[in-house]
Amino acid sequence: MLRYLVRRILLLMVTLLITSAFIFALTQVIPGDVPRLILGRDAPPQAVEDLRERLGLNQPVPQQYINWLMGFVTGDWGTSFTGGSAPIRPLVMERLGNSMRLALLTLIISVPISIALGVIAGLFENTWIDSLISILTLSVVGLPEFVTGLILINVFALGFGWLPASATAPSTASVGDWLRQLILPALSASFVLMAYVVRMTRAGIIDELKKPYVRTAILKGVPQRQVITRHVLRNALLPTITVIAVSFGWLIGGLVVIENVFSFPGLGRLMTNAVERKDIPLMQAVVMVTIFFFAIANLAADLLYALLNPRIRLE
Amino acid sequence: MTPIIQAEHLYLDYKLNDQWVNALHDVSLIINPLEIHGLVGESGSGKSTLALALMNYLAPNARISKGSVLFDGTDLGTQSPRDMRGIWGRLISLVPQDSLAALNPSQRVGDQIAEVTHLHEGLSVKAARVQAIEMLRRVKIANPEGTAKRYPHELSGGMQQRVTIAMALSTRPRLLILDEPTTALDVTTQAVIIDLFRELIHDNQAAALYVSHNLGLVAQLCDRVTVLYGGEVMASAPVADIFQRPIHPYTISLLASLPRLTEGTETRLPTIEGTAPSLTGRPRGCVFASRCPVALPLCHEQKPPLEQIEGERWVKCHRWREMDSGELMIDTAPKADVSAAPPHASYVLTAEDMRKAFGKPSLLDRLTMRQPKVVRAVDGVSLRLLERSTLGLVGESGSGKTTLARLIVGLETADSGTMELLHVHLPNKLDQRTPELLRGLQMIFQNPNDTLNPYQTVGAQIARTLKRLGDRSLSREQIKARVVELLQAVRLPADYANRYSSELSGGEKQRVAIARAFSTHPALVLADEPTSSLDVSVQSVILNLLKDLRTQQGASYLLISHDLNVVSYLADWIAVMYLGEVVEEGPPAVVYTAPSHPYTEALVSAIPTPDPTAQDKRIRLEGDLPVELPTGCRFHTRCPRKIGAICETDVPPYREAGAGHMIRCHIPVDELARLQQSLPETT
Numbered sequence: 001m002l003r004y005l006v007r008r009i010l011l012l013m014v015t016l017l018i019t020s021a022f023i024f025a026l027t028q029v030i031p032g033d034v035p036r037l038i039l040g041r042d043a044p045p046q047a048v049e050d051l052r053e054r055l056g057l058n059q060p061v062p063q064q065y066i067n068w069l070m071g072f073v074t075g076d077w078g079t080s081f082t083g084g085s086a087p088i089r090p091l092v093m094e095r096l097g098n099s100m101r102l103a104l105l106t107l108i109i110s111v112p113i114s115i116a117l118g119v120i121a122g123l124f125e126n127t128w129i130d131s132l133i134s135i136l137t138l139s140v141v142g143l144p145e146f147v148t149g150l151i152l153i154n155v156f157a158l159g160f161g162w163l164p165a166s167a168t169a170p171s172t173a174s175v176g177d178w179l180r181q182l183i184l185p186a187l188s189a190s191f192v193l194m195a196y197v198v199r200m201t202r203a204g205i206i207d208e209l210k211k212p213y214v215r216t217a218i219l220k221g222v223p224q225r226q227v228i229t230r231h232v233l234r235n236a237l238l239p240t241i242t243v244i245a246v247s248f249g250w251l252i253g254g255l256v257v258i259e260n261v262f263s264f265p266g267l268g269r270l271m272t273n274a275v276e277r278k279d280i281p282l283m284q285a286v287v288m289v290t291i292f293f294f295a296i297a298n299l300a301a302d303l304l305y306a307l308l309n310p311r312i313r314l315e
Numbered sequence: 316m317t318p319i320i321q322a323e324h325l326y327l328d329y330k331l332n333d334q335w336v337n338a339l340h341d342v343s344l345i346i347n348p349l350e351i352h353g354l355v356g357e358s359g360s361g362k363s364t365l366a367l368a369l370m371n372y373l374a375p376n377a378r379i380s381k382g383s384v385l386f387d388g389t390d391l392g393t394q395s396p397r398d399m400r401g402i403w404g405r406l407i408s409l410v411p412q413d414s415l416a417a418l419n420p421s422q423r424v425g426d427q428i429a430e431v432t433h434l435h436e437g438l439s440v441k442a443a444r445v446q447a448i449e450m451l452r453r454v455k456i457a458n459p460e461g462t463a464k465r466y467p468h469e470l471s472g473g474m475q476q477r478v479t480i481a482m483a484l485s486t487r488p489r490l491l492i493l494d495e496p497t498t499a500l501d502v503t504t505q506a507v508i509i510d511l512f513r514e515l516i517h518d519n520q521a522a523a524l525y526v527s528h529n530l531g532l533v534a535q536l537c538d539r540v541t542v543l544y545g546g547e548v549m550a551s552a553p554v555a556d557i558f559q560r561p562i563h564p565y566t567i568s569l570l571a572s573l574p575r576l577t578e579g580t581e582t583r584l585p586t587i588e589g590t591a592p593s594l595t596g597r598p599r600g601c602v603f604a605s606r607c608p609v610a611l612p613l614c615h616e617q618k619p620p621l622e623q624i625e626g627e628r629w630v631k632c633h634r635w636r637e638m639d640s641g642e643l644m645i646d647t648a649p650k651a652d653v654s655a656a657p658p659h660a661s662y663v664l665t666a667e668d669m670r671k672a673f674g675k676p677s678l679l680d681r682l683t684m685r686q687p688k689v690v691r692a693v694d695g696v697s698l699r700l701l702e703r704s705t706l707g708l709v710g711e712s713g714s715g716k717t718t719l720a721r722l723i724v725g726l727e728t729a730d731s732g733t734m735e736l737l738h739v740h741l742p743n744k745l746d747q748r749t750p751e752l753l754r755g756l757q758m759i760f761q762n763p764n765d766t767l768n769p770y771q772t773v774g775a776q777i778a779r780t781l782k783r784l785g786d787r788s789l790s791r792e793q794i795k796a797r798v799v800e801l802l803q804a805v806r807l808p809a810d811y812a813n814r815y816s817s818e819l820s821g822g823e824k825q826r827v828a829i830a831r832a833f834s835t836h837p838a839l840v841l842a843d844e845p846t847s848s849l850d851v852s853v854q855s856v857i858l859n860l861l862k863d864l865r866t867q868q869g870a871s872y873l874l875i876s877h878d879l880n881v882v883s884y885l886a887d888w889i890a891v892m893y894l895g896e897v898v899e900e901g902p903p904a905v906v907y908t909a910p911s912h913p914y915t916e917a918l919v920s921a922i923p924t925p926d927p928t929a930q931d932k933r934i935r936l937e938g939d940l941p942v943e944l945p946t947g948c949r950f951h952t953r954c955p956r957k958i959g960a961i962c963e964t965d966v967p968p969y970r971e972a973g974a975g976h977m978i979r980c981h982i983p984v985d986e987l988a989r990l991q992q993s994l995p996e997t998t
Binding site for chain 2: 211212213215216217218219220221222223230231234235308309310311
């Protein structure tokens with residue numbers, strides 16, 4: 001087990017190393033001269049050259065990559081080109097905290113509901129209950145996030161006025177305030193997630209119910225409810241749990257549209273901002289953090305799967 | 316005496332495509348207390364359906380349309396689902412088919428056993444767990460405490476089967492239903508499990524229904540036997556009557572179609588022509604009439620009644636009186652094989668010192684310092700195969716026989732070793748083989764369902780092989796003609812070329828696979844368990860076909876089978892493999908009789924004989940294949956004839972015991988012969 005973990009963490013580092021090189025290469029080919037972008041078109045050439053020197057941009061590209069990577073690893077993520085040369089790390093960390101809160105709330109809302117719906121749909125396969133659940137979840141996933149987001153804003157924020165339309169409270173706000181402004185974006189993300197989880201759960205239940213061990217349990221005289229809770233559920237939910245774990249990575253870094261609709265200060269929105277302003281160091285940092293979480297989520301999914309499935313042995 | 320089970324005129328239907336089709340037709344069956352009742356039938360005969368119907372367990376799309384099942388005098392049809400839950404697992408238990416699939420994969424086996432007594436006897440979870448360990452001890456599991464904490468996949472097939480038995484017996488049920496419980500096991504394990512069944516059923520004072528397609532097992536274990544065909548009872552009688560004076564034509568033909576060890580290769584097996592009736596077209600007359608060698612016009616018109624005759628025998632045949640009195644005989648004597656030709660004197664295949672190990676470290680393993688486990692699947696095997704002969708390869712699963720075949724055909728690349736096909740060097744790597752060599756080697760696999768493409772017609776699949784491997788200059792018409800020719804060679808009508816494999820029966824699919832293998836005029840065909848997924852009556856047809864094709868097409872076979880009877884029917888030479896090594900080789904008649912390697916002796920001894928009077932043979936192999944390769948003789952951990960420390964420390968010599976007959980054992984040949992002489996003759 002320990003050996004497996006070490007192996008996986010080594011692999012994770014290799015993955016990150018390769019992606020870091022990739023990201024760095026990408027930022028190199030973005031058009032525009034960085035010192036001039038920072039100083040503006042009218043800056044004197046000498047000032048531009050001085051800045052180039054200071055940023056280390058006159059060094060050969062591999063050297064620049066190594067400098068950047070070493071800095072990143074040691075916690076020196078550099079300063080933002082825009083916004084008054086603010087240091088990047090605290091900014092990204094703050095946004096990461098916000099994203100994690102949103103991701104967590106999304107999972108808390110969507111997972112229990114969608115697993116319950118999926119189990120019910122699976123148990124009542126091909127009945128009207130199953131059809132109803134399928135139609136509901138599929139119609140929700142069919143709508144793009146900005147549509148569901150705008151509908152939610154219109155109904156709950158503008159219509160009833162129960163919840164804020166945008167999530168811009170300062171991080172010092174109370175927990176209650178935080179929750180209030182997280183609910184709408186979290187609901188919006190939940191809708192996307194729910195359809196997948198319901199379909200996976202339903203398929204898992206239907207698959208498992210056909211397996212011979214279910215018949216064994218019934219013919220042992222086990223009451224029907226216990227056949228489901230004691231025997232079927234754990235096996236049926238295995239694939240679903242992996243999907244949920246992997247989706248955590250998406251919730252951290254991939255909610256670009258939802259964060260923009262709700263003006264939510266998360267990583268996704270930070271990334272769009274960085275791209276708009278051609279703020280290359282910020283872009284690099286956000287992408288690295290996002291990829292890190294994707295990789296971690298994947299690893300967590302595998303570990304969780306192995307933990308719940310005795311057939312998988314980690315060696 | 317109230318019977319444990321009394322099924323009366325039972326009719327069961329399945330709903331298929333919104334139509335009710337009849338699967339069990341007027342089935343009556345009585346199981347008396349303490350009786351082990353055998354239920355025999357081929358696939359599709361409805362034997363598993365009947366076994367479950369006797370437990371009042373129906374598939375969601377099934378219904379009992381007529382008749383009833385009485386359990387100990389109670390009509391199960393009138394019981395509520397709640398009542399049934401009090402009967403299942405407590406009074407009637409099932410030992411299921413395929414024990415790995417029948418156990419919950421994510422629950423410890425001890426807990427799965429404990430659930431039964433917790434539920435039915437009100438034991439606390441803790442007490443039930445203790446009870447479960449006691450049950451594991453009773454089914455002779457060596458380390459019951461440790462095993463109880465294991466998950467099903469961590470146990471060997473034999474151990475999994477013991478777990479299901481422990482589960483079924485933990486409440487002392489009155490009736491055990493055993494649904495093909497040993498089908499997936501090796502013969503050696505099967506023999507041990509059957510002994511265990513006999514003992515435990517007796518100790519428990521239970522009655523049992525033993526469902527099987529294996530006539531030999533039924534003969535060894537059961538008191539009474541019911542023969543099912545097409546969802547109808549053909550005959551039911553005490554075991555001795557069924558096997559020694561069968562009076563139903565189906566029973567007679569079925570018994571005759573079994574290959575037996577002593578028959579040798581000069582005969583042809585009697586076969587049952589035709590195919591089993593489909594559920595949708597139940598004939599008006601006798602259900603067996605279309606395949607019956609003695610059917611009268613009456614048999615096609617009118618169903619015979621199930622009649623009771625003296626000696627507790629039942630039979631469903633218009634002509635049973637003539638069969639019983641001996642007026643009417645079905646010729647079941649094996650015919651001499653007129654087409655048989657002796658092998659040539661030159662070799663079609665030579666393989667020297669073939670080796671293959673699995674689990675070598677990959678690049679990733681090296682990067683991350685992982686030590687993979689190495690399994691030496693084939694470890695220094697040499698073979699020589701004469702032209703137009705058949706080499707039989709036998710051994711338990713895990714012996715390396717399939718890997719060896721895959722090395723020869725190129726599906727796996729050997730680590731080392733040299734091969735020659737018709738005196739031409741045969742490279743180990745598939746991509747270094749010339750088209751000529753590829754054409755010369757073909758393979759027939761175990762399960763034709765998996766090897767035929769369901770989305771291509773039979774003709775297209777054979778044609779594809781011809782186009783890819785055959786003569787590139789063949790025209791469309793020539794290919795078409797060749798496909799028809801090949802189909803005819805395997806006795807299929809030419810219009811089968813346009814069919815899809817889903818429209819064919821199991822035996823027909825295997826014929827298509829055989830036709831495809833022969834499409835390139837191969838010099839050597841490797842057949843890996845070619846009949847083990849087929850019914851007994853189909854098996855004999857395929858075996859005869861393989862025999863004919865060997866002569867007609869001038870091919871040689873490497874035949875892999877766990878069934879020594881099948882091997883002896885086709886093979887001129889036999890090699891016995893154990894843990895990647897050949898431990899004995901020679902002509903079948905010689906290998907199967909003393910002196911032989913103790914492992915071969917155990918394999919032969921484990922074959923169940925379809926003769927209830929046959930003396931029970933003594934040799935039983937305990938335990939499973941060792942995971943780590945043993946030192947000295949590889950077989951010493953399980954050998955019933957181990958002589959001492961030398962077996963554990965020294966590699967045994969490969970000694971000659973007669974013309975070409977080789978045995979790898981420390982025991983001298985004449986000593987082996989003396990030791991094994993006391994053994995009863997095999998039939």
